Amino acid sequence: MALAREKASTLLFNSRGVPEDYARGLEGRYLVVLDGTGASRFSSSPVPEELVQLFARRSPHAIDAPGGTTILAWYASGREWRGAMSYVPPSRPGDLLSANTVVVFAPEATFGNSFNQETVTRPIDIPDVTATARVSLRRTSAASCFAMLRAALASRRG
Secondary structure, eight states: OHHHHHHHHHHHHTTTOOOTTTTTTOTTOEEEEEOTTSOEEEESSOOOHHHHHHHHHHHHHHHHSGGGEEEEEEEETTEEEEEEEEEEOOSSTTOGGGOEEEEEEEEOOOGGGTTTSOOOOOOOOOOOOOOOOOOOSTTSOHHHHHHHHHHHHHHHHO
């Protein structure tokens, strides 16, 4: 969330121009800047058009969010993705087309790579386990024990 705000501030204080080193400091995350129409104005790497459309549909939520930033989460390509979206107000009041939305996102760490961002490929030995049910007659009354015994004997005879 902080990185999305930082990139939005950079855009705001750079007269809305995208600096040459704008994608610096992403550390494995992706960056997309949408213009006021929802089109991609800048991206740190190629982004599918469907994803740009998703961001464009969600961008009005950033306008109304506290601090102009909202959190994103979605599932695509077999992974969970998370990000933050920050709104950059229009350069001229009332000119909504001059507004921008900055989106910073990354795939969520999976169980196997959450510690060091690497997948664990080492096999784990799982021992064979057998379970034996314990039988106790202490909790059963003598009358019901005899009834069960009679029923068992009757089923064997007949």
